[in-house]
Amino acid sequence: MCSTVDSRVETSITHAAETLFARQRPEGSWPNRRPTAVLGTAGAVAALRIADPERSRDLVEGGARWLLSARNPEGGWGGVAGAPTQLVPTVIAAAALHLLDPEGHREPVRRALRLVDSHGGLQALTDPGMVHMARTFLALAGLEELKGSRRIPMELLLLPPRLWRGRLSFRLAPFVAMAFIQARHSPPTGLGRLLHRMARQAGLDALAQVERGENDRGGYGGDNWLVSVVCIGLSCAGSPPAPLADAVDYLRSNVQADGSWHIMQGLDLIGGSYVARGLADAGYTDDERLVRARQWLRGCQQDQAFPVFDAPPGGWGWEGPRGWPNFLDTANVLSALAVAGEEEGGEPLRRGLRWLESRQDRTGSWGTFVPDTTLPNDGPCPYVTAQSVEVALDCGASPDDPGVRRALDWLLAHQRPDGTYEALWYRGLTPGTAMALAALGRAGLAGHPVGQRARAALLRAQLADGSWGPGETGTLGDDPTHGTVEETAWALRALLACGVPADDPRIRRAADWILAAQQPDGLWPAGQVCMHIRNFAYYVDGLIVNGLALKALGSYRAALAACGYAEREA
Template sequence: MTPPAPNIDPLTTPLERERVLAAYQRACAALEAAQQPNGAWAGEVVWNPMLICQYVICSHIVGREIPEPRKQRIRLSLELQRKRDGGWGMHPDVPPAPGDHDHHPNHDRDPAGLAGAHDSWMFHTVLGYVALRLLGADPNEPLLQDVRAWIHAHGGPYGVPTWGRAWLALLGLYPWSELQPLLPELWLLGDDSPMHPRRLYCHMRLIYLGLSYLYGARTQADASPLVEAIRGELYPEGWDVSRFRATRDQIASTDLYEPIGQSLEWLFAGARALSRAIPAVVRRRALARAWEHIEFEFASTNWVCLSPVNGMLFCLAMWSRDRRDPRLAQALQGLEYWMWEDDSEGLRICGARSDIWDTSFALQALCEGPQIDEAARAVDRASAWLPRAQLRADILGGREHYRESARGGWGFANEHHPWPVSDCTAEALEALLHAEHRGWDHAAARLDLSDKLAAVEFVLLRQNDDGGFGSYEPRRGSMLLARFNPAEMYGNCMLEYSYTECTASCVRGLAVALEALGANMPSELRARVQAGVDAGVQFLLGSQASNGAWPGFWGVNYTYGTFFSVAGLLAAGLDGEHVAVRRAVRHLISAQRDDGGWGERYEGVLESRERPLDADQPSRIVQTAWALLTLQQAAPERGREAIERGLRFLLDQQQPDGTWPHDAAVGVFFNTAVLDYRLYKLVFPTWALSRWLSR
C-alpha cells in the first residue's frame, strides 16, 4: 500500500503539529548524519563477547599474532562487557561489574529488568578467561582471579555447552573423545535422508559443517606452556578424562535452555559407538566431502562466509587440513568484515551486519513523512545504493551445495554478503517502490521491471506449506528434528520455521508490489502472488495469541510481532474493523503504561508469555515506536488518545541532537540471544513521527 500524502490534521492544534514537525526535522538531520557515504545506514548489531573470544582462540591456534594495539582494544571490550557477578553473559544489557570503566553507559543500570537473575554464563565466562590469558593477561591479577573464582564456584568448565566444549577441545582444554559426537559422515548421506545436514537451518547447518570437520579431524593446537598453564588454572583438581565422561550430559544451570532429552541422549550414545567403528577410509571421505562445502562457502562469499562463527570454524578447518595453505591469509582477512573497532568500546565482532535491513526501514520512514530537505537528500542517496545491493544472479554451483536460488533477493547485510533473506527482500522492495511513488527515487538507480519481478519470485520461493514464510530458505526438514537440538543454550535453531515477522513482511511486500506493478506483472505471477498473500494472511490469523497480539521471534516480543503482523494484514486488504485487528488494537491500548509508552521484558521470549516491565521502570523507546506505528495505521481515531500520549513520551525522550537514548536491547534470535540494533532507537521513533505528520 502506498503511503498517504502528508496533510494537516484539523483536530490537532498548530502548536502540537509544530512541536512534532520540529522533532521530526531534528530526527531527519540525525538520520542524515548517520548515513554512510555510499547512501546506506549501517548500525552496529551488539551481541556479547563470545565472538571476539573465539577470534582470539582462532588466531592463537593458526599462529597469527594479534598486534598489541588490537590486543588492548579486545581487552577493553571485555572489561566493558563484564557482568556484575564477575563473568560474561549472553545479554548485552545486563549491568557490567563496577571497575575502571564506570563511565560506560551500561553501568549502574538494569535496563533489561534482570535484577536478581544470573548475569554470567559458563560458556562466555570460560571463553573470556581463556581469551584474556592468550592475550597475555597475568592469572594473578584481580580480574582473572575473580573470573576464575566464578568458574569454579559454578562447577568448572565441565558444564560448558557442547559448542563451547569444541572451542576448548581445539586448544587441548577438553578431550575430543568426551564431546557429544559431531559426525562428519552425515555429509555422506543421500540428499533424501531425513538426517542429512542440508535440512538444518542454514546457520546451524554451516556451524555443524565446521564443527563436524574439526571433530572428525580431531584438530588441536600445538602444545605450549601457556595452554598447559591455562589447563591447570581451569582444572586445579587435575586432568581426569573419567570426570569429563561422567559430566558429558550435564550443562551448567546458568547456560541450559533446552535440556538434552532422552531421545537425544540415545542418539548421542549410538553416534559415539558408531564413531569408534567408522573405518579410516570412510572418515577421510567424509572430511573431503565436508571440505568441498567449506571451500564453496569461502569462494561464493568472497571469504566473508554466512557468519563470523562459521567463518572462524572454516579457517581452523583450512589450517587443520594444510597449515601452509596460501589461502589462509585471505580466509582470516574475511573476518574483518564483521568487526567494529574504536577507542571508546574497543574491538568487538558483530554476529550480523544490518545495512540493508536498517536502510530499508529508514527509507520507508522518510518516504512516509513530509518532504523536507534533510529527508529528500537522505532518500536520494539511499535509493541510489539499495538497488545495487540486490543479487541479480544465482550463486554459481549453489544447488549442489544446498543453496536456494538467490536471484532477485536482498540480504541482511550489504552487497558484499550474498546470503539473501525473505523479509529483507520484501522490505527493500517495498522501500524502493515507496520512494518511486513519492518521486524521490534516484533516477539512475531505479529498479528495472525485471528486477522487481525477480524480487517477487524470490520472496515466493521462501513460503512454507503452512502459508508462513521462512527466512533464508523454506523449511526443509521434519519438525521432529527440533527435538534433537545439540546447542543446549539456544532454542528453535534446528530448522527454518514460519516466522510471524517474516511472513508479515513478505505479505506486505507482495501486496505492495501487486498494487504498484499492476498490469506490468504477468497474469500467472499475479495469481501466484495473490495466492501467496492469501495463504500468508491465513497463517497470520492463525498465529494470533489469545491476548490479541502476535509473539515475536526476532524481537522483543508481542509489541514487535504485532507491529509486523497488523501491517501485513492491512496491506493485504483487511481493515481496522477486522476482528483480528481490533483485538490487536485493544491489546496495545491496554498495555500502554502510565508514562505513555510501552515496554516488555525479554524473558517473555524465553517463557512464551507476556512479561511486562516492572512498574518503576520507564517505558522502552523502540517498543513505544512499534506500538505507535501499529495504532496509527490500524486505529488512528479509536486509538487517538493512546497515540497522543505515546507521541508525547517520544517527544519528551528525544535528545537535542535529534536522537533518542539507549534504554534496552530489543532484538533477539533463538530465544536466548538478545541483540541491540543500535539504529533502531533512531529509525523507528522517526518513523512514528513521520506517520503522525502524514495523517
C-alpha cells in the same frame, strides 16, 4: 493551523531527517554506527589464540582487556558492553579468557561460571545447538570434556543438498566447523571415524562454497563470531593453508581501535532500508536525497545465485551485492522501494517481488533463508510473513491474491493463546505481535477475533510511561519493565494501522514517549532488540531505531491530520 502536538511531531521529524541526511554517504547509503560485541570479541580472541598465536598476540591481549572491561557488576556479559547479562555471551567470554590465561583470569572466570550455574547452567539453554556450542568452547578452554556429546553427522553432506539443505539452512558453516572441532577433541571411533574421514572433504567443500558467495574472503556472513568458529574448525581439521589464512586475516582486519570486534561487520543495507522507509513515511518520499538512497538499495540487489540456499538471483542480504540473501532483508528493501512506485522501482522492484514470492513456504508463511526448512531458527516467522504481506499490499496486491491470502490465513492460524506473536530475529513478543497486527489491519482484518486479540495483547503490554518493552518473555537479559524506542515504535504504528484513533490517550502517551526519547542530535538511542542468536545473544543497530521512530511518527502525524486533532497543550 497545526496544533501544539502536530508542531512537536513536525519538529521532531525534521530534526531527525536533517541529521540523517547530513550523515548520508554520497552514493546514498548510511554508515551504521553501533557498539562492538562480546561474542564477536570473545570468538575472535579465541580463534586467533588457537590459529595465529604469535602474530596476533597483541590483538588477543587487547581483546582480553576489552572483555574484562565489558563485564557487568555481577560478573557476567550481555550482547554488548553494559547490556543485561545473558548466558551465551557469559559462557563464551569466560571460556575465551580461561583459554588465554587460566591463572591470570581465574577470578573473573570463576565468577562468570558461578553466575551461569545460578541461572540453571547450560541446561537452561533450550537450543541443543547452543548447548553444544557452549560446551565446545568450555572444552577448548580445558574447562569441560567433550566426550559423551552427541556426534555431529557431517556425513549428511555426502547426500544430495536437497536432502540436507532444509535441516542445516544457514547453520551449514558452523555445523561443519563444529564437526571438525569435535573430531579433534573427542575423536570418533569405529564406524563414526570412517564416516568422518569420508565426509571431511565434503565439509571443506561446503565451507568453500559458502565463502565463494561472500563479499570478502574469509568472511562467513560478515559475522566475526561465525568466522571465529570456522577459523577454529579449520585449524582443528588441518585444512589447506589458504582457507585458514583467509579467516585469520578477516578477523585481524576487523579489530577496532579499543581491541574489540563487532558481531556483524556489514549492516548498512538492512539499517539503511529501515531508514529509507521511515523517511518516506515521514514525508520525504520525493526528496532527491532519498531518491539517491533508493538507487543505492536497488544497486545492492544480488545478481548471482546463492547455491548453498538454492536461492536464485534477485534478493538482498545484509552485506550488499553479495553475501547471504534472505527474506527479511529483501522484504525490508522492497518496502523502502515500493513507496516510490513501480515507475521508479522498475525491474529491480519487480524482480525482487518475484524472488520473495518464490521463497514463500508451502504453508503460506516465510522463514528467513531456506523455504520449508525444519531448522527452528529458520522456520516460519510471523514477523517476516507479516512484512512480506505488507510489501505485497504496498505494491498493489489485493488481500485476496492467492499468495497474500495464504500468508494471512497462516497468521490467523498461528497466533499464540495470549494473542501475541514471536519474531525470529527481534527479541520478545512486541515486534512480532505489532507486525502481524499491522498486516492484519491493512488487509481489513483488524476486526477479526485474531486481530482483536493481538490489539488487546499489545495494549495490555504498554508500560506505565507509555512505552513498550519485550513483554513477559522470561528470557535472561530481557527487562519487561523498561521500554525501547524500537518496541514502542513498532507498537504505536501497529495500533494506528488497526484503527486505534490518534486521540486515544494510549496512543498519545506512546508518541510522547518517543518524542521525549529523541536525543539532542535529533536521533534516538538504540536498544538491544536485534537477535544474533535467538533468545541467547542480542545486538544493537543504530539505524533501525531511527527508521522505526520516523515510521511511527509519520503514521501518527497522518492519523492526527485525518481525525482533525483538536489543539491542546502538550
